[in-house]
Amino acid sequence: MTHAHSPEPAQQAAIPSVTDIVVDASFEDTITLDYEARFVRRKRLVCDSGRAFLIDLPKARALAEGEALRLSDGTTVAVRAAPEPLLEVRGALPRLAxxxxNRHTPCxxxxxxxxxxxxxxLAKMLKHLGAEVTHIEAPFSPEGGAYGHGRTFGHSHAPDTHDHDHDHSHAHDHDQS
Incomplete structure (x- = not known):
């Protein structure tokens, strides 16, 4: 008596992974991510075309509009900032900024x-300060932070990005005027 052999499970194609982050590159695909989703370290991402890939960086970082991800299969994927709900603030900009x-808010x-x-x-506070506040949808790419790169964080700080110790019991005013 012979036993019929079931076919071997189909080999799944390996999911490509990011090998490099580049700028000013030609690209074959795009990925559109909002502000939070552009902060990456290790995760599975999906291109706008539906194609999946993996990113595994040594430490967390923010991807910027205009950067591109070079994948292990040779494909280059451009990073795009997705439109999201924003406040557009006009008025006495230095004071408002x-x-x-002072609230450690990305801007x-x-x-x-x-x-x-x-x-x-924040919208209520800014209006109280005399600002003209308009609700809009647009891509969000805030200033990089005090040292010219990266992402700013409030006093909760992001995981795996805080490499020094300090006591948060220091006094500073979060003025509500």
Whole structure:
């Protein structure tokens, strides 16, 4: 009596992985991510075309609009910032930016406006300070931080990005005026 052999399970194609992050590269695909999703270390991502790939970086980092991910199969995937709900702030920008920064809130600073992520508490505070606040949808790419790169964090700090010790019992005012 012979036994019929069932076919071997189909070999799944290996999912490509990121080998390099480059700028000013030609690309074959795109990935569109909001501000939070552009902060990566190790995860599975999906291109706009539906094709999956893996990213596994030594430490967490923010991907920027205009960067590209070179994959192990030779494909290059351009990073795009997805539109998301934002507050467009106009008025006395230096004063308003100071109050936003005093709350450790990521902000994009432009010549005639400030952009920050939708936040009803901040919108109310900014209106109280005399700002014109408009709710918009747009890609969000805030300023990089005090040292010119990376992502800014409030006092909770992001995991795996905090490499020094300090006591948060220090006094500083989060003025609510």
């Amino acid at each position: 100071w109050h936003i920064g 994009r600073i432009e010549a005639d406006r400030l952009l920050l992520r939708e936040d009803p508490v």
